[in-house]
Amino acid sequence: MKEQEIIRRLLSRDEAGMEALLIHYGPLMRYVIAPFLEDFRDREDCLSEAAMQVWEKIGQFDGKRGSWNAWLTAIARNTAKNHVRRNARHGPPREIPPDTPAAGPTPEEAVMREELQKDIVRALRGLSPGERLLFYRKYYYRQSTDQIASELGMSRRAVEGKLYRLKKKLRKLLGGENYG
Numbered sequence: 001m002k003e004q005e006i007i008r009r010l011l012s013r014d015e016a017g018m019e020a021l022l023i024h025y026g027p028l029m030r031y032v033i034a035p036f037l038e039d040f041r042d043r044e045d046c047l048s049e050a051a052m053q054v055w056e057k058i059g060q061f062d063g064k065r066g067s068w069n070a071w072l073t074a075i076a077r078n079t080a081k082n083h084v085r086r087n088a089r090h091g092p093p094r095e096i097p098p099d100t101p102a103a104g105p106t107p108e109e110a111v112m113r114e115e116l117q118k119d120i121v122r123a124l125r126g127l128s129p130g131e132r133l134l135f136y137r138k139y140y141y142r143q144s145t146d147q148i149a150s151e152l153g154m155s156r157r158a159v160e161g162k163l164y165r166l167k168k169k170l171r172k173l174l175g176g177e178n179y180g
Contacts, residue, residue, distance in 0.1 A: 003068050010058040018055055022047075028069065029076040036080035042087070050079040123173035131166055138163055 006024065009017025029050055030043065037043045053075050061071050105113060124132055134152075137143045143151075149159045 007058065007061065007068065010055065018051060021054060022051060025069075025072055026051075029072060032073045032076040033080045036077075036084050042083065046080050046083045047076075049083065050076045053079055119174055120170075123170050126173050127166070127169070131162075131169070134159075134162055135166060135170075 006017050006020045009020065011017075026047065029047055033043050033046050033050065037046055054072065057075070061068070124135065127135065134148070137148050138145070145156055145159050145163070148154075149156045152159070154162075
């Protein structure tokens with residue numbers, strides 16, 4: 001397939017154009033990418049990215065401004081440079097071992113967490129409005145003990161004592177020392 005036919009197919013979004021691009025110009029693009037990336041997998045990822053760049057930017061190609069080969073090599077080179085920068089910033093992509101557990105809680109942990117949240121909401125309803133306000137200030141809004149004391153007109157020691165008794169009361173409402 002000739003250069004003009006590949007360009008025409010890419011412009012018309014014909015996937016055969018992409019296939020022809022990789023068959024006819026893949027070796028050239030690999031040659032341009034190779035000096036930038038040592039790892040074979042990185043080079044192949046970069047080639048795929050470069051091919052996608054060609055697919056997305058084919059409308060920008062202008063044969064009057066330069067040759068097809070020059071345009072392709074510029075895209076391949078720039079994609080490789082970007083790949084190197086990304087690897088330097090984030091490290092090269094690593095394969096995840098197949099026995100790695102999934103991120104996030106298991107279904108059992110999710111159910112247990114939901115039940116615990118319901119228990120905590122119930123326990124908080126068992127507190128007086130003043131105790132609930134103190135709890136939210138300290139543990140939800142993460143205000144410092146000094147800030148709470150200042151805003152409530154109390155001493156730091158008094159706030160600490162109330163928080164200690166409040167935690168003790170919540171443990172009792174939650175059913176024991178399991179929530180320490």
